[in-house]
Amino acid sequence: MTLTTRFAPSPTGYLHVGGARTALYSWLYAQKNGGDFILRIEDTDIERSTQASVDAIMDGMNWLDLPWTHGPYFQTQRFDRYKEVIEQLLASGNAYRCYSTAEEVDAMREEAKAKGEIEKYNGLWRERTDYPEDKPYAIRFKNPLDGDVVIKDMVKGDITISNEQLDDLIIARSDGTPTYNLTVVVDDWDMKVSHVVRGDDHISNTPKQINILIALGAAVPEYAHIPMILGDDGKRLSKRHGAVGVMQYRDDGYLPEALLNYLVRLGWSHGDKEIFSREEMIELFDLKDCNRAASGFNTDKLIWVNQHYMKTLDPAYVATHLAWHMAEQGINVENGPALEEIVKIQADRVKTLKEMAQISRYFYEDFTELDASAVKKHLRPVVKAPLLLVKEKLAALTDWSAAPIHAAINDTATELEVGMGKVGMPLRVAATGGGNSPSLDITLALLDQQKVLARIDQAIAVVDARIANS
Structure with missing residues (x-):
């Protein structure tokens, strides 16, 4: 049988980081074993499910480049199949009608609590057939009364739960809609899912689902429950920690390779290795090597990984x-240097692509104002002569490339008998509008020659104004 994993998010919000890590682990395990990876949208919560959330999930999966083999499947399109299985369970005696109201069930649980017993439905309608006329009912699964359920978990080891602890759970509400534990079981059965990878907040659902699978005569998949992700503060990752939606990381300037590499290490390791190519992830990843304890999200570490990929991936790719x-x-980048060239000179100077874009605007747009602090520090009256001379030498260049530009700047300093900083810094402010840029000769080479000369004139005008006001 083909090894098959699945990722089954609910479309009630964005694709969050924990979900993305689950998707990644499921995808990697399928890839490693030559298996299939299914995308299933669990949208039975009709009131909270939205198309915007479906789109956010798809966008996140596509941005991370985690292609699915089959799907996406939508549970709302499978209601007829769920109804068929519910009827099958009723016919086999593994399910029954329950006419107890919510208030009655609450009372049962309170009574059990008062006696120090497990708070659960007491099975009032489990064996009854004296069904009342015209009264709404739910359908409950007839859970075994004794014995144990053993989850052979690939991450946490064997987990044993006594059936006495489990409720006769509702598998169809009074309006006929199926519940989560029923739909998941039917989907995993029909889709021949062999390995269920999901968060460990689902462990409480697993014994219920195993019992339903056994009642249906279906194969029980292997389970791997991944521990949760904690925020920098040690608490469960949530909106208060900032960017927890996958596409927010794109918006904040991270590369998908960086987020994937960071997420794969957030609960799994291979020695001390920190950086993994996609091919290495597939080759080395194994669910059995995942940590049993929760992992802490570290934004500084993610930034480090992002910087690594900005500097080492093909600049043409990063430019996309x-x-x-x-x-x-x-x-507008149409009138300016190729973005690939920007990546080459800016990648080691920033933390994110968003920041790279912010500091590279002067390559594509003229500016009307220069940075005030840079003007105050570097465009003093004494720099007028260096600016006039370097402009003259730059204007004379017929080869507008880094080496001749560097020579022109150097010759200006030599001729005026001043340090390179007395020429380079005023020229940098003139050409870029501020006091920071990559190597000046390379920066100027990426700018249009006439644009640089015009910007020097603009800076000289600022110097003249300072002279006039002094």
């Missing part, structure tokens, strides 16, 4: 992601 940020910030 930088283009999105340029457009997002309203920067």
